[in-house]
Amino acid sequence: MTTLSARSVVLDLPNCSPLPMSFEMKSGEVWGLLGPNGVGKTTLLHTLANLRKWCSGNIYIDQIRLQDIHRLSLAQKVGVLFQEHQDGLPATVMETVLLGRFPYSASNWKNDSRRDQELTTAALEALSLQSLSTRSLHQLSGGERQRTAIAALYAQAPDIWLVDEPTNHLDLHHQVEVMSLLSQQAKKGGVMIMSLHDLNLAARWCSHVMLMYPDRSILAGQAQQLLTLENLEPLYQQKLVQGEIDGQTVFMPSN
Numbered sequence: 001m002t003t004l005s006a007r008s009v010v011l012d013l014p015n016c017s018p019l020p021m022s023f024e025m026k027s028g029e030v031w032g033l034l035g036p037n038g039v040g041k042t043t044l045l046h047t048l049a050n051l052r053k054w055c056s057g058n059i060y061i062d063q064i065r066l067q068d069i070h071r072l073s074l075a076q077k078v079g080v081l082f083q084e085h086q087d088g089l090p091a092t093v094m095e096t097v098l099l100g101r102f103p104y105s106a107s108n109w110k111n112d113s114r115r116d117q118e119l120t121t122a123a124l125e126a127l128s129l130q131s132l133s134t135r136s137l138h139q140l141s142g143g144e145r146q147r148t149a150i151a152a153l154y155a156q157a158p159d160i161w162l163v164d165e166p167t168n169h170l171d172l173h174h175q176v177e178v179m180s181l182l183s184q185q186a187k188k189g190g191v192m193i194m195s196l197h198d199l200n201l202a203a204r205w206c207s208h209v210m211l212m213y214p215d216r217s218i219l220a221g222q223a224q225q226l227l228t229l230e231n232l233e234p235l236y237q238q239k240l241v242q243g244e245i246d247g248q249t250v251f252m253p254s255n
């Protein structure tokens with residue numbers, strides 16, 4: 001069981017009146033971070049990975065303070081999907097996915113182990129990338145590039161997944177493929193935290209949500225309880241309608 005918790009954490013956001021946030025996220029849970037552009041979803045994900053500083057408060061993984069965890073163990077425990085992909089290296093899809101295993105071979109530059117190769121093959125299969133495995137990153141479409149980045153994260157096999165807009169660039173079929181895959185990883189014991197702009201994906205796949213409001217207040221808890229028009233309309237400053245199709249809650253913007 002893995003736990004990620006924050007106690008009175010104030011994010012380092014520009015022009016922010018400090019409002020401390022506290023929450024606990026556990027193995028098996030799928031968290032959706034929801035809120036308008038610029039509210040701090042990416043900042044929160046990067047803060048939880050100790051990639052950027054925060055103003056005050058404490059973040060813990062399994063009761064150990066984030067800043068006390070050695071970089072290498074953190075790289076093994078926590079995986080991040082970035083919103084922007086840096087494609088500086090002239091690498092193929094397979095090489096990029098294999099790079100997900102870097103935290104396990106970084107300490108001694110040893111050859112890729114059998115497990116590294118098995119996980120890389122499984123990741124290519126899970127994201128339907130087998131036929132593209134020898135293709136250069138520069139020759140991929142936006143959606144193929146996104147699936148490659150998710151495959152690298154899958155190969156890394158972290159306990160805590162910090163995933164920034166996983167369905168960016170993806171067509172409907174691949175959105176379902178990816179959301180289903182991420183949800184399975186939570187069922188296998190991962191802590192899944194993702195920023196999302198699509199309320200319907202959140203309603204379908206997230207067990208928990210964090211609603212991040214422009215005044216820096218948050219509501220965090222079970223998705224079923226928090227995904228209501230009363231909470232969501234002020235979140236986006238947008239009138240919405242709520243319905244149900246095949247037993248599934250759906251939201252749409254209204255005039």
Ligand SMILES: Nc1ncnc2c1ncn2[C@@H]1O[C@H](COP(=O)(O)OP(=O)(O)OP(=O)(O)O)[C@@H](O)[C@H]1O
Pocket residue numbers: 013014035036037038039040041042043044195
């Ligand atoms: N490198 C940076 N330097 C200074 N300010 C930044 C930087 N990156 C982001 N910001 C600002 O920090 C705030 C939070 O940005 P963040 O990217 O976390 O928002 P977000 O909720 O993820 O937005 P979006 O939904 O548009 O992706 C915004 O006001 C943004 O303009």
